[in-house]
Amino acid sequence: MPLITPRTVYLNGAFLTENEARISIFDRGFLFGDGIYEVTAVLGGKLIDSPYHMRRLERSVREIGGHLPVSTDDIVAAEKKLIEANDLTEGLVYVQYTRGAEDRNFNYSEDLLPTLVMFTQAKTLEHVAAVEKGLKVMIVPDQRWERRDIKSICLLPQVLAKRMASAEGCDEAWLVEDGFITEGASSTAYIVTEFGKIITRGNSNATLPGCTRLAVLQLAQERGLDVEQRAFTPQEAMTAREACLTSASNFVLPITMIDGSPVGHGKPGPIFRRLRELYMENARKTAV
Ligand code: PDD
Numbered sequence: 001m002p003l004i005t006p007r008t009v010y011l012n013g014a015f016l017t018e019n020e021a022r023i024s025i026f027d028r029g030f031l032f033g034d035g036i037y038e039v040t041a042v043l044g045g046k047l048i049d050s051p052y053h054m055r056r057l058e059r060s061v062r063e064i065g066g067h068l069p070v071s072t073d074d075i076v077a078a079e080k081k082l083i084e085a086n087d088l089t090e091g092l093v094y095v096q097y098t099r100g101a102e103d104r105n106f107n108y109s110e111d112l113l114p115t116l117v118m119f120t121q122a123k124t125l126e127h128v129a130a131v132e133k134g135l136k137v138m139i140v141p142d143q144r145w146e147r148r149d150i151k152s153i154c155l156l157p158q159v160l161a162k163r164m165a166s167a168e169g170c171d172e173a174w175l176v177e178d179g180f181i182t183e184g185a186s187s188t189a190y191i192v193t194e195f196g197k198i199i200t201r202g203n204s205n206a207t208l209p210g211c212t213r214l215a216v217l218q219l220a221q222e223r224g225l226d227v228e229q230r231a232f233t234p235q236e237a238m239t240a241r242e243a244c245l246t247s248a249s250n251f252v253l254p255i256t257m258i259d260g261s262p263v264g265h266g267k268p269g270p271i272f273r274r275l276r277e278l279y280m281e282n283a284r285k286t287a288v
Pocket of ligand 1: 039186210248
């Protein structure tokens with residue numbers, strides 16, 4: 001058996017090995033899913049889109065009436081320390097905030113000490129086969145709550161949607177509600193029309209405001225690419241010229257199959273390539 005060095009993780013201000021870190025069974029995150037999370041990509045040992053992720057973390061925590069126990073500067077400093085301690089060059093840093101631990105009660109005490117956890121996870125993000133091969137998507141009903149703008153740790157609908165997609169040999173589930181795609185189970189959804197226009201849904205409570213989306217749309221607009229923010233239907237997606245997704249854990253990836261039908265010519269298209277190239281260039285430039 002190869003010797004696997006336990007990772008260094010962060011728990012409430014302490015840097016511990018993953019075997020030492022313990023949280024209470026009474027933690028409200030565990031009992032109620034009463035918490036928030038963020039996932040930030042690491043490339044070349046640096047954080048990608050970090051200010052966007054910190055801004056969204058602050059907003060999510062505020063929206064559930066919580067308080068971060070440390071500043072976002074402290075969180076970024078801890079993330080950097082974990083990257084260094086774990087020798088992470090490529091992968092993800094996960095941050096989870098929960099309201100804290102107390103006897104099980106739907107109503108929470110205002111003076112609880114929140115639980116803040118961070119850990120790294122190695123993952124190849126840049127040179128992945130999907131860039132050339134494309135991903136397969138399955139369309140499934142969106143069964144989530146109505147505040148999807150909050151990055152809640154309650155992910156059971158997404159877990160089940162992903163499992164349905166995976167059982168059909170698909171990589172991602174596109175969620176549909178009232179006849180329109182909201183987003184992917186863990187990514188933002190895009191199509192490209194026959195005229196080369198990039199379509200993605202506008203931000204609202206129906207979707208998570210993606211940090212990768214924010215960066216990609218800014219770059220697309222700066223470079224004069226045609227973008228329209230509106231909801232689109234599964235039918236439009238099936239007849240689109242291209243489709244793609246964005247997320248911190250995938251950057252920009254092409255979708256070449258939706259519900260068993262090829263998208264366009266069934267190969268990654270030029271708009272996807274342009275978006276990935278623009279994003280990767282900017283990600284490296286702005287990494288911290
Ligand atoms: N998920 N929509 C949903 C529902 C998501 O869970 C995610 C990210 C996104 C893309 O957001 P961003 O570009 O900020 O990563 C959109 C993360 C990666 C996860 O849950 O692992």
